[in-house]
Amino acid sequence: MNPSADATAPPARRLRGTIADETAVSSSMRRLDLELEEPVAFQPGQFCMLNLAGERALVFGRPFSLLAASGRRLSLLYKVVGRGTARLRDAGAGAPVTCLTPLGRPFPAPDERPRLLLAGGVGLPPLIAWAERWGRPRDLRCAGGRDGDDLPRGLLGPGWRLSADRPAGEPGGRAVFAGNVVELARSLLPAGAPAHVVLACGPLPLLRAAAGLADERGWDCLVSVEERMGCGYGVCRGCVVPRAGDDGYATACKDGPVFDARALDWARFGGEGAA
Amino acid sequence: MTKLPDWLAFDPRGPLRLGPRTFPGRIWTASGCFGYGLDGADLGTAGGGSPFDGLGAVVTKTVTPQARRGNPPPRLWETAHGALNSIGLENVGLARFADEIVPVLEARGVPFVASLAATRPEEFGDLARRLAAAAAGAAHWHGVELNLSCPNVAEGGVDFGRDPETVERCVAAAREHLAGRALLAKLTPNVGSIARLAAAAARGGADGVTAINTLIGMDVDLRTGEPVLPRRRGGYSGPALLPVALARVDEIVQETGLPVVGVGGVATLEDALKFFAVGAVAVQVGTAQMSDPFAAAAVAAALAAAG
Numbered sequence: 001m002n003p004s005a006d007a008t009a010p011p012a013r014r015l016r017g018t019i020a021d022e023t024a025v026s027s028s029m030r031r032l033d034l035e036l037e038e039p040v041a042f043q044p045g046q047f048c049m050l051n052l053a054g055e056r057a058l059v060f061g062r063p064f065s066l067l068a069a070s071g072r073r074l075s076l077l078y079k080v081v082g083r084g085t086a087r088l089r090d091a092g093a094g095a096p097v098t099c100l101t102p103l104g105r106p107f108p109a110p111d112e113r114p115r116l117l118l119a120g121g122v123g124l125p126p127l128i129a130w131a132e133r134w135g136r137p138r139d140l141r142c143a144g145g146r147d148g149d150d151l152p153r154g155l156l157g158p159g160w161r162l163s164a165d166r167p168a169g170e171p172g173g174r175a176v177f178a179g180n181v182v183e184l185a186r187s188l189l190p191a192g193a194p195a196h197v198v199l200a201c202g203p204l205p206l207l208r209a210a211a212g213l214a215d216e217r218g219w220d221c222l223v224s225v226e227e228r229m230g231c232g233y234g235v236c237r238g239c240v241v242p243r244a245g246d247d248g249y250a251t252a253c254k255d256g257p258v259f260d261a262r263a264l265d266w267a268r269f270g271g272e273g274a275a
Numbered sequence: 276m277t278k279l280p281d282w283l284a285f286d287p288r289g290p291l292r293l294g295p296r297t298f299p300g301r302i303w304t305a306s307g308c309f310g311y312g313l314d315g316a317d318l319g320t321a322g323g324g325s326p327f328d329g330l331g332a333v334v335t336k337t338v339t340p341q342a343r344r345g346n347p348p349p350r351l352w353e354t355a356h357g358a359l360n361s362i363g364l365e366n367v368g369l370a371r372f373a374d375e376i377v378p379v380l381e382a383r384g385v386p387f388v389a390s391l392a393a394t395r396p397e398e399f400g401d402l403a404r405r406l407a408a409a410a411a412g413a414a415h416w417h418g419v420e421l422n423l424s425c426p427n428v429a430e431g432g433v434d435f436g437r438d439p440e441t442v443e444r445c446v447a448a449a450r451e452h453l454a455g456r457a458l459l460a461k462l463t464p465n466v467g468s469i470a471r472l473a474a475a476a477a478r479g480g481a482d483g484v485t486a487i488n489t490l491i492g493m494d495v496d497l498r499t500g501e502p503v504l505p506r507r508r509g510g511y512s513g514p515a516l517l518p519v520a521l522a523r524v525d526e527i528v529q530e531t532g533l534p535v536v537g538v539g540g541v542a543t544l545e546d547a548l549k550f551f552a553v554g555a556v557a558v559q560v561g562t563a564q565m566s567d568p569f570a571a572a573a574v575a576a577a578l579a580a581a582g
Contacts, residue, residue, distance in 0.1 A: 011317040012319075013319045013321065014318065014319075014567065015321055038321050051567065057356050059354075059356065059357060059562060059566060060353050060358065060565065084353075100568070229351075230358070230360075230565045230566075231564075231566070231568070233314055234314040235310035235336075235565065236308065236310075236362070237345060237350070238348075238350045238362065239348075240345070241348070246344075247344055249345060249348075249365070254314070
C-alpha cells in the first residue's frame with residue numbers, strides 16, 4: 001500500500017512565528033505550541049523543520065511530527081534529546097522561530113479495513129492526529145512508553161490502550177499492559193483475529209516489531225521512520241533509510257517519513273554502522 | 276536594508292561575466308546543498324517567494340559517470356557551528372542527469388552549473404563530452420564545476436585533487452569539450468598551498484576556481500568512543516568555515532588574480548560582502564541552504580535591495 005500522495009496536503013511553506021507555549025506533558029515528553037504568520041494545515045504523519053531564528057550554533061533545523069493545527073497555531077510533541085531540543089525547551093515563550101511545514105508523505109485516510117495504531121515515544125503525535133481526524137471505534141489504538149509516566153495521558157483519551165515496559169502503578173485507574181506496544185497488540189489480537197492495517201510510528205525496534213507482526217499475519221503495514229535530518233526537503237540526502245529491492249536508499253524526509261513496510265530493507269535498516 | 280559599502284571594487288548586484296558566459300547574478304547555491312535544483316520548487320513563503328528568486332546559478336549535486344548509491348547512514352552529524360557529512364556522492368549518474376534533470380531545469384529556466392566528479396582525469400573529459408552532447412541546446416546551462424576534492428570517495432577524492440599536475444590534467448580534459456560554457460575547478464582546502472592548485476586549474480583552461488570545498492573533520496560519540504560517521508572522517512561545512520574560506524579565497528586572489536567563486540559558511544549578505552571584499556566574483560550559499568531553502572534567495576534579495 002502506498003503512503004498518501006494526498007492532493008489535499010498543501011505545499012510546504014517557510015513561515016515565521018514565535019513560541020506561544022511550551023510545557024511538559026509527561027515525565028519525558030513536552031508540548032510546543034507555535035504561533036505562525038499564516039494559518040497552517042497538515043495531514044497526519046507530516047512534519048515540520050523548526051529553527052530558532054538567529055541561532056547560528058545550530059546548523060540544521062530539527063524535524064518534529066505535527067500533533068495539531070488550528071488557525072495559525074501549530075502544536076508538536078518532543079523530547080529533549082540533544083543540544084537543539086534543549087535550546088528549544090529553554091528558549092521560552094515569544095522566542096522567534098522559522099518553520100518549514102507541512103513536509104513529507106502522510107499516513108493515508110482509512111478504507112473500510114480496521115486500523116491497528118502502534119505508537120511509541122515521539123511517534124505518538126502522527127497517530128494521535130490520525131485518530132482524532134479519522135479514528136473509528138473499530139480501529140485499535142495502542143500507545144507504549146517505558147514506565148507509564150512518560151505517556152502523555154492527557155492527550156491519550158479513553159480509546160487508547162496503554163503499555164509500558166516497566167509499569168509504575170496505574171495512575172488515574174487506567175490499566176497499563178506490562179510489555180511493549182506490539183506485545184500489547186498481540187495480546188488483544190491473537191492469531192486468527194480479523195485483519196487490521198498496521199500504522200506504526202516510534203523508534204526503530206517498535207517499527208521492526210510492527211512490520212514483523214504484519215508480515216506474520218499477512219497484513220498491510222505503514223511505518224513512519226525517525227531519522228536525523230539535515231534539510232527536511234529532499235536536497236541533502238542525509239536522512240536515508242535502506243530501500244527494499246535494490247541496495248539503494250530512500251530519503252525519510254521526502255520519500256517518507258511514512259513507508260509501506262515492504263518498501264524498506266529491514267535486514268539493512270539500522271545495521272550499517274549506525275552510531 | 277544594508278547599504279553597499281563604498282570600498283567595493285565592483286558592483287556585485289550586476290550580472291557576472293565568467294569565461295564565455297554571463298550569469299544573471301552573483302549569489303549561487305553550492306553543490307550538494309540544493310540537490311539538482313529540482314527540489315524546493317514547490318516551497319513558498321508567506322510573501323509568495325520562491326527559493327529560486329534572484330539566484331545567479333544553482334550548482335547541482337555532483338554527478339559521476341555511473342549512478343552511486345552513496346554511503347551507509349548516518350551521513351550527517353551536526354557540531355557546534357558546523358556539520359560533518361559523508362553522503363558518498365550519491366547521485367543518479369550522468370545519463371539520467373542529462374536525460375531527466377537537465378530538460379526540467381531548462382524548461383523551468385533555472386540557471387545552472389553542473390558539478391562533475393570522476394576518478395581519473397580522462398573520465399572528466401568523457402563526462403564533459405557526454406553532457407555537452409546531450410545538453411548542447413540548453414540555454415540555462417552556464418557551465419561545469421569540477422569537484423576535485425570530495426573527501427568521501429575512497430577510490431579518488433582528496434588525494435587526487437591535491438596534486439597540481441592532476442588538477443591541470445582534469446581541467447584540460449574537460450575544457451576540450453566545453454567551448455561556450457564556463458569551467459570552474461572546485462578546490463580542496465586540505466592542502467598547504469591552494470594557490471598552486473588554482474594556478475594549475477588556470478593552466479588547464481579553467482575560467483576560474485571555486486573555493487573552498489569542505490574541510491576534513493571528525494567527531495566522536497562519547498558513549499561508544501567510536502567516530503560518529505561510519506567512514507570515520509567526513510566533510511566539515513557550515514558557519515565555522517567562513518574565516519577559513521575567506522583566507523583561502525584571499526590567498527588565491529592575492530597570488531594568482533584568478534576569478535574565484537567563494538564558498539564556505541555564507542548565510543547572510545554580510546557574509547557574502549566579506550567574500551566580495553577579498554575579490555571573489557560570486558558567492559555560493561551551501562549548508563545554510565539546507566537549513567533554509569530560501570537562504571540563497573534571501574541573500575540575493577538583500578543584495579538587490581542594497582542601496
